[in-house]
Amino acid sequence: MTDSGEFTEDAFLGGQLRLRQRKSGHRAGHDAMLLAAATPARSGDRVVDFGAGVGAAGLAVARRVAGIELALVEIDQGLADLARGNAAANAIAADVIVLDVTSTAAAFAAAGLSPDGVDVVLMNPPFNDPARHRASPDKTRELAHVATVATLESWIHAGRRILKSGGVLSLIWRADGLVELLAALDRGFGSLAILPVHSDAATPAIRVLICAIKGGKAPTRMHAALLLKDESGVPNKQVQEILAGKGVLPLAIP
Structure with missing residues (x-):
């Protein structure tokens, strides 16, 4: 890191x-x-990152x-x-x-993102519950982290609108919001693959990673949990390799 x-x-x-980023406010991380x-993607795919930061x-x-x-949407x-x-x-x-x-479908189309034209959408929506999360005095950070009631549904709706039939939606969400996430995906998505992420083996999941297919009909698959640390508290070797760009998670493998 340089200053x-x-x-x-x-x-x-x-x-x-x-990546150059601000010292304060929302910062990219794990x-x-x-x-x-x-996120599964192949050469030639049109890939759109919502809330790209x-x-x-x-x-x-x-x-x-x-x-x-x-395309990076921010x-x-x-x-x-x-x-x-x-x-x-880079x-x-x-x-x-x-x-x-x-935004509306018309605003998306004016920006070059017409309906049914994208192969992959990935998103890391604001996901902190405003009822349980102290709002940050930094408005940029608050916008990036705190969800409104309609945030999740509106983001998934926008992804569904621009994806082709059979296109992939890839997202990360807080684990305790899994029920609302599955409900939002039930409208237009199927063939879900779910990967829970835990800090360690002794604590509940903190995140879920999900890939969903627009119009998919296959049964939902629940992958083995990803542990950020092993039983002794040491960073998981698999996670470290992924963060070092030496591997992918099973959701990215067709």
């Missing part, structure tokens, strides 16, 4: 990806890299899978500018779109 005033430059994927490692998850997918057509102009700079600095082609994910 440049109010920004830092941070290495991800074992140095394969370097969630973004786990989401990228759980500085571009971490989408750019990580593009670093792993050459030849995708990447509501905050400052973060979008950082995402554009990060894409250029020599990754990406279309950065300043847009509210809850």
